[in-house]
Amino acid sequence: MRTPTLACVPEGPVAVPDAVRRLAGDDAVTPVWRNVLGGLTFRISGPAAGSGQEAERFVKWVTAGTSGLDLDGEAERLAWAGAYVTVPTVLERGRDATGTWLATRALPGRSAVDPVWVARPAAAARAVGAGLRALHDALPVADCPFTWGAAERSARLSAAGRRDLGEVPAIDRLVVCHGDACAPNTLIDDDGTWSGHVDLAALGIADRWADLAVASMSLGWNYGDGYEAEFFDAYGITPDAERIAFYRRLFQLD
Template identity: 35%
Template structure:
């Protein structure tokens, strides 16, 4: 399959899917912040679906996303239904139901509504008993994966935040090792809680998407990326307002910075 093709030919799909999906129109979709190729499927009188695909390999995330979505739905949190996972022609594939709404970065809502939805959704997720969650996203594991990605050339230094564009991945990883925060406030985290990965409809939260990194981690894994996303879209005052609504009016600024730094590797 051609990389980042704007359309997805039926012939590229796993064989078991081809007849089932032959009447759908495929178009590339940019909702969320998934690193995988994402295509929206629309068919007359049929429910909308999404297909995600990525190269199979040690850094593929779609198998992880499938297992996490199944668990998250079982925990009562709104997210896409897993219709079918597959591996075909060197690619991981995932067929998902659509959930209603638009992502928070483009939804027709005010900044105030946006941060209220974001704070409420994260509070809901973070309130889940961590003993029920089988997915470990603790810092030690994330650092090991960050190092593996760096050594495999999977870290895009051209995509670093502007303040870090003059630094190498090796430079940043050294900072991750020397600035590790003490202790962890463990909750069930989304793992990539940016505005494009939460959807809203009619001014209310309608679901999480791109959940491959969901698991038990420090709550600042989510707060750091959510705060940065709000600041990027609406300004720092709105970022602080989000933290106030969530319940951390005096956040650990070092942890916010640390988990934003860690995100450069993913």
């Protein structure tokens, strides 16, 4: 079972891979995130003018041999989605014997789980809801080459998992889902408006409840109970208990 709450800002020293050092040149490297599978994200910041480099960029790093993290698939999805919504622009991707990396241009705003937003959970929950709605409204299903449907995800489960999951509910509305709409993957501007989305490795066509169920659940991990109503209201939808329960089960089993 997934325990996404464990994804967090790394505590203590983090070894910076050689490839990330090389990408940084003389600029500062700060570890900002470690996910449940051990993948790391670093922020690189340096002087903007005249350096020929972006002032701020992010590098996701996956150590060789780690399964379940697909930076190539993420880069493809970022390139596709970037034509319609604000997502990171890919600057470079590569691999060596020790791992793979994906460097992107920094988006404006702070993660919805930055301390600034954890201190204002109702506003953050609204921004996450409005941001998800805008993403679903903007991405065209007809042009999307990626899928994230419940049937295909369920087919990858064990027989026991499929039994626990139960029947896939009828589709409410097919959209291009984010694929991991947890709160940390929405960025929010200082005025409380969502400013972009990150972490699109699983983006694909699915019922919108696949994202709604997970995004609303993640609010509890990051802000505590009591913010789901704000989220659903900002998205503009009435919670559907049955589909929410199904897609949360699928997320946990997946």
